[in-house]
Amino acid sequence: MTGPLAVGDAVGLIPAIAALAAxxxxxxxxxPLLRARAQLPPRVxxxxxxxxxxxxxxxxxxxxxxxxxxxxxxARPAGVVTGGVLAARGAPFFxxxxxxAACTALLRWLxxx
Amino acid sequence: MWRTLDRDLARGIAVICxxxxxxxxxxGAVAVTSGFPLWLPVMTAVLxxxxxxxxxxxxxxxxxxxxxxxxxxxxxVNARHITYGLALxxxxxPGWRRLAGTHVMNDESVVLALSQPDPGRRRAAYWVxxxxxxxxxxxxxxxxxxxxxxxxNPDVLGLDAMFPAAILALILPxxxxxxxxxxxxxxxxxxxxxxxxxxxARATRRAVLAGAAIALATAPFLPPGLPELLALAxxxxxxxxxxxxxxx
Numbered sequence: 175m176t177g178p179l180a181v182g183d184a185v186g187l188i189p190a191i192a193a194l195a196a197x198x199x200x201x202x203x204x205x206p207l208l209r210a211r212a213q214l215p216p217r218v219x220x221x222x223x224x225x226x227x228x229x230x231x232x233x234x235x236x237x238x239x240x241x242x243x244x245x246x247x248x249a250r251p252a253g254v255v256t257g258g259v260l261a262a263r264g265a266p267f268f269x270x271x272x273x274x275a276a277c278t279a280l281l282r283w284l285x286x287x
Numbered sequence: 288m289w290r291t292l293d294r295d296l297a298r299g300i301a302v303i304c305x306x307x308x309x310x311x312x313x314x315g316a317v318a319v320t321s322g323f324p325l326w327l328p329v330m331t332a333v334l335x336x337x338x339x340x341x342x343x344x345x346x347x348x349x350x351x352x353x354x355x356x357x358x359x360x361x362x363x364v365n366a367r368h369i370t371y372g373l374a375l376x377x378x379x380x381p382g383w384r385r386l387a388g389t390h391v392m393n394d395e396s397v398v399l400a401l402s403q404p405d406p407g408r409r410r411a412a413y414w415v416x417x418x419x420x421x422x423x424x425x426x427x428x429x430x431x432x433x434x435x436x437x438x439x440n441p442d443v444l445g446l447d448a449m450f451p452a453a454i455l456a457l458i459l460p461x462x463x464x465x466x467x468x469x470x471x472x473x474x475x476x477x478x479x480x481x482x483x484x485x486x487x488a489r490a491t492r493r494a495v496l497a498g499a500a501i502a503l504a505t506a507p508f509l510p511p512g513l514p515e516l517l518a519l520a521x522x523x524x525x526x527x528x529x530x531x532x533x534x535x
Contacts, residue, residue, distance in 0.1 A: 179322045187327065190354035194344060195334035197358070198365045202392045205372015206379050223401065224491050225522055226374035227461050229367050230398055230454055231495040232502035232518030238451030243507045250448045257452030261459050267299030271306065274452030278445030 247287035253278030292411050296399070299453075300412070303395050304419040306449040307338070311427020313446075314342060316435055318428070321349035325432040332425035337393060340364040343511060364512035370519070371397040377406045378413040391417025394450075398457040462492050490525040497521035 214222075238254040239246055257274030265273075292300070311332060318328035323345060331341045340361035347357040371392055378400050379388035396417035403409040498521030502514035509517075 179324065184324050184327055187348065187354055188330075190344075190348075190358050191327075191331055191334060193358045194331070194340065194361045197362045198335055198337055198340065198368065199390060201362070201365055202368045202372055202389045204369050205375065206385070206389065209373060210381070220487070221522065221525070222370070222373045224487075224494055224525060225370050225519055226397065226401060227458050227491055228494050228498040228518050228521050229370050229515050230394065230458050232498050232515040233367070233394060234451045234455045234458070235499040235503050236506055236514055238448070238455070239503065240506050249445070250451075253445055253448030254451045254455060257448070258455045258459070261452075261456035262463075266295045267453075267456055268295070268302040270456045271299070271302045271449050271453045274448040275306070275445035278448035279443065280445075282443060282445065 249278045249281035249286055252281055292408070292415060296403075296408075296412060297415075300399065300416045300419060303399075303416065303449075303453055304423040306446055306453070307395070307420055308423035308427035308430075309444070309446045310338060310450070311424045312431035312434070314338065314345075315428035315431025315433075317342070317431075318345045319432040319435055321345065323349070325429070328428040328432055329425050332428040333421075335361070335365075336390060336421060336424060337361075337365050337368075338424065339511070360510060360512075363510060366512060367515050368392055370516075375400060375413070378410045388414070388417070391421050393417065393420055394454060395420060398454050402457045402460060458495075462488060462495060493524045494521040497524050 234254070239251050241247070241250075253274040253276075256277040257270045260273055261267075261270045314332070315325075315328045319325060328341070328345065331344065335341055335344075343364055344357045344361045347360055348354060371394075372389075375392070375397060379385055379392075391414070396413045399416045400409045400413035403412050498518030501520055502518040505517055506514045
């Protein structure tokens with residue numbers, strides 16, 4: 175896009191925003207609704223919890239290591255690993271998150287991408 | 288609700304909310320500098336409340352893509368919320384609160400809830416972080432939209448490392464339960480059932496490693512959002528999934 179969007183064009187995007195919001199809400203609602211309908215055996219409940227952890231871990235891998243369709247460089251993965259090591263050693267949660275950002279910022283300050 | 292949160296978790300939630308606000312600042316700045324009016328990023332932040340899909344939505348339209356393509360891409364990125372909802376039974380109560388509770392379901396509130404040991408703390412962590420996110424993400428987008436290009440590059444501060452590090456720290460306990468109170472000896476728990484946290488953690492670790500490998504291997508070829516869902520194939524490595532239903 176070269177210039178600012180015309181007012182009419184931006185307002186014209188409201189149905190698209192509403193569709194994205196409604197679709198996202200429906201997907202958020204699907205899980206709890208299904209759970210309320212059916213009494214699931216404990217084994218399935220355990221499997222579903224593991225499934226959420228698997229998706230979250232994949233999200234960590236994707237957001238920690240990749241950027242677009244390629245690798246993220248060194249700074250961000252190094253920060254995430256630093257945070258992970260601190261977490262594994264029992265550091266408080268806010269220390270983990272701040273150390274990850276600090277490590278990444280430091281490497282970038284040293285011109286390591 | 289606050290009383291059930293311990294101090295470290297409360298501070299953790301505050302840090303996550305601040306980092307989400309900082310990412311929101313970059314979202315608002317990117318949206319406004321690519322030509323969108325200020326209200327648009329703020330509106331999507333409140334109504335959609337799922338950062339990655341909003342960046343994608345705005346990016347596709349700014350690059351000249353159709354709104355339909357932008358909506359479909361955003362929905363694909365958000366499809367992971369179906370698995371979150373299936374895993375979270377006891378935090379969203381029925382009734383009018385379900386509406387708000389459903390809307391604030393996101394990566395952070397889900398992982399914070401799953402990391403808590405009992406239902407009370409699960410609910411507190413979920414609601415406090417979810418509502419915090421609902422306040423901080425749009426507020427960040429508003430500030431970023433007002434500040435425009437001045438604050439465009441949050442990468443200098445390393446903020447992009449915060450989100451993966453936070454999620455990693457929170458899923459770590461589910462991967463490490465092995466060896467607690469002498470349980471989970473190798474060979475004793477071949478089927479990895481719930482009675483044995485060690486065996487369960489071992490099975491979870493296998494599934495997580497396989498899933499992350501699948502996601503990373505497919506990320507170069509697939510549209511955003513799909514690799515995280517394909518990671519679920521890692522569940523096939525857990526005995527929980529392989530074992531056929533036995534009659535009681």
